[in-house]
Amino acid sequence: MPEQPHEPGGAIAGTGMGGPMDLGASEAATLEEGAGGPTGAGPADKPRSLWSDAWRDLRRNPVFLLSALVIVFLVFVSLWPSAIASGSPLACDLAKSQDGPGPGAPFGYDGQGCNVYTRTVYGARTSVTVGVCATLGVALLGSVLGGLAGYYGGWWDALLSRATDIFFAIPVVLGGLVLLSVVTSNTVWPVIGFMVLLGWPQISRIARGSVITARQHDYVQAARALGASDSRILLRHIAPNAVAPVIVVATIALGTYISLEATLSYLGVGLRPPSVSWGIDISAASPYVRNAPHALLWPSGALAVTVLAFIMLGDAVRDALDPRLR
Amino acid sequence: MGRYVARRLLQMIPVFIGATLLIFLMVNVMGDPVAGLCGERACDPATTAQLKREFGLDQPLWRQYATYMGNVFAGDFGTAFNGQPVTELMAAAFPVTVRLTVVAVLFEIVIGIALGVVTGLRRGRPVDSGVLLGTLVVISVPTFVTGLLLQLLLGVQWGWIRPSVSPAAAFGELIVPGLVLASVSLAYVTRLTRTSIAENKRSDYVRTAVAKGLPRRRVVTRHLLRNSLIPVVTFIGTDIGALMGGAIVTERIFNIHGVGYQLYQGILRQNTQTVVGFVTVLVLVFLLANLLVDLLYAVLDPRIRYA
């Protein structure tokens, strides 16, 4: 790490080094306006919130539109897989094991002789549900708890941080075998619940770190000096500035949750057969990558496209929330 | 500062007790470990009873825990089912895993942050898209496959490395396994750095620094990077423990006898002593890593202070 710089540039790098508490209220207010303040910079008669600004930006962003299109398509496939794939994903003929593309099977067959195309299409529902729901759950729980810890600090932070320490230490294998083996339900919800339970500490840490940084910023100090309530400060001032790392981690985690579902199935505690998902197909095809890479390629590709769509979406949302871009 | 660290270290005690209790209970919930000890057939009832008595499994749970903790404080972490003391297993596994983790974290820091800075400064350019594509591949192709292919390519076809790591597991042998282990985390670090850099690029202090004619390199490393590192440091902090305990796949592919494997075996064989012992050490690693991260916050951003 570089030493704390002593030349003038360094002082500027840490704006407000002297301690924000030195700032007078009026000065702080000016600063906030100058920074394009997240709290309604527009005319008083026509108040526009940061979030509506963001939405207006998003609608014009081609990256957002493209990713939204992909996501809509994924949702469509998840809801009506039979619309684009004929046959059953469970119809497998071992005689066709690892065969290449054939009529009705543009992606070929996997090790069990199942139609890779059909399975990839039918796997979308489970995988997208697991990925999106687990990510949303983790992101919400993690950022709320982490954000509060970062903002208030003190005993609440200590308690929460130590709780995350313990949660981090629970090996996924152990947690899965203990918590999921007692579940008999054959839906995705126990799996999602499990992922949220073990996943939130990471986002919580990230959110806590971001909030700790953001709460030092001048505009936050200014808002506080102006007498804004904690909830207002958190939602209006801190959240938009602290959300970027959370979005980044969450969009990548989405992909890893889809894979984690397969790990759990592999351990015998995830979704029970005859479930169909990308994760299960990826993990089944992985050992055979030398002989039948196509069986791995397509479900992996579907996973990659999904992650890409959400990464782009996250990028676009983040940009839209950054007032400095306007 | 000193008081803050002292307080944090004191917090380790309840966490230590809580974590061991939790893991102890979890392993216990899994059921009867003796059932799996006699292979494909059931142990005869007398042997089962005898084994349970010897492992202390016939005692009530609270007493098992109390006995275990008493032993732990006396430095005895119990024995694995194959008769090896758990401390011996730990002494064999942890040094190897620590080396592997160091290699992986170095990759995250050096490659991850470098790629993050480059892509953050050149958003939307080909290099950015290229790295994004790499990220997608790393996320969607399992570590198992990347590891396997690298092993075949570098180990068998080109003969650059040995496909398996020798029991000594020197740093040189751990480069490829470390890279494989770090691959997914690399994606996180790169994207986090990229986003932070892109965000802070437009900050006033950067503009000022550029305006007053500082060399670009200095602006990036001293001002831009330093202020962008907090989320990255947080992530790497949380990742250290995950890399240490969760390297099961990497350790298997490259035949590294480390923590991930011992822990996995211990869990599958429901060996409470092994699992609780290893997890306890991991909890301590998490605590220290997170303490370190919190202290780094103050170094990276002097506005953050600890009382």
Place this chain on the structure above:
Amino acid sequence: MCGVRRVRRGACVLAAGLMLAGCGGSGGFGGAGVLTSSWGDPQNPLEPANTNEVQGGKVLGMIFRGLKKYDPRTGRAENMLAERISTPDSRTFTVTVKDGWRFSNGEPVTARSFVDAWNYGASLRNNQKNAYFFGYIEGYDRVHPAVGRQRADTLSGLRVTGPRTFTVRLGQKFAGFPDTLGYAAYAPLPRAFFTDHAAWLRAPVGNGPYRIASYTKGAAMTLKKWSGYPGPDPARNEGVTLLVYTDNNTAYTDVLAGNLDLVDDVPATQLKNVRTDLDGRYINTPAGILQTLAFPYYDPRWNTEGARKVRTGLSMAIDRAQITETIFRRTRTPATDWTSPVLGAAGGYQAGLCGHACAYDPAGARRLVREGGGIPGGRLKITYNADTGSHKQWVDAVCNSINNALRDDKACVGNPVGTFADFRNQIGQHKMTGPFRAGWQMDYPLIQNFLQPLYYTNASSNDGKWSDPRFDRLVDRANAETDRAASVRLFQEAEKVVRDNMAAIPLWYQNGSAGYSSRLSRVTLDPFSVPVYDQIKVG
């Protein structure tokens, strides 16, 4: 998606490259005349009566010789340390130990070496997992009672009658008893085993062609040829270094790279390319392992006349030929009886005993399942453990085969259980509701070993609690029969009772497989799928 496509092309290039890649070079750690071989960490301390899995068994096979030894080729029990084992009545056996045998620490092998070892193995307080092997010997119930404390320290059926002779009295007639004595649990033990047990465990001492030079738990064991070995089968190499691999796929890759000489149990995922990879240095030999699907007869729904038809129907719905060909690449052979080909016809193996009930016949399967009232519970759940072996693959294939035959996508599903311990637990607590994976690796090459422990009423491995008085009577008669051929015939009669009830569905006979480097020759596997190390030549 060009990134992903790149990966695919890479894989293809790789596969093609591997075919060309030579695999020369000297084997890693070996050294002159020493071969390196893949190994797994033994689950239990390396005591002969406490080792019930292959990895520990490998070592015991190298450092111990028992009264009998199973011929690696034919599987027949041949005298090794036994000069003579005689019996007037198939119940009392007089054993004479050959002269001149020693342990590698110089101590002579005497009758006492055996009797002390067997008493140790049987005694409840020593927690030996193979103790039940001594259950045939009189007095076992006092040394190792089913419940409560032991009332004696030694087996009353064992008596040392001279420096090299002892007698064994069994609890009942068992003509095949001498042939069981090649099993590792019956190995002799030196005094050091009893006087300084901890030291012995760190570096076990035996009387076999190898001695242990060093042992690092969890990593490696170095065995050196014992030059003073008095037996007829001295090692043809200078030593063996066993290296612990947590995944045999890595061991396989190391053989490809020339860092390892021998990998036994070639991973199923490599079988498609193993011949080209290793240029023919691959062996695939029948072993005494039979995979079956067992049923829970404690569940009344499975214990009916209709269920018998359903079981037969299910057996006919499994396309064994296709599965062994595609999933296992012929390292399994479709089973047509309930024993193993390694027994040989004289030993009781009878190809085709199962008849049409083990032949794939979808129409017949549908008819029988329908006649039997359909699958009990409506859906067939095949329970297996997910943590060891890749059972998921063949269970899925079996289910797909059944589904296709019964024309119902969801007639059969796999039911994975997270850990082996939990799987055994559920079996032990009678929680199975449908068929479950049952693998049987023979302890000694006798037809008795394939039938009695598995189907005799309340036998040690009769997990499904199947019971049929006709079977029990036939087994009792077979054991009492002194004429070997007549005994085998009676066991085959008993096997027909198993067949007529389809007590368990036989799936396939398992082979042992191994790949090796170009430095090695004369590599073979014995009927227990363990490499015959002492016969391997290096260089």
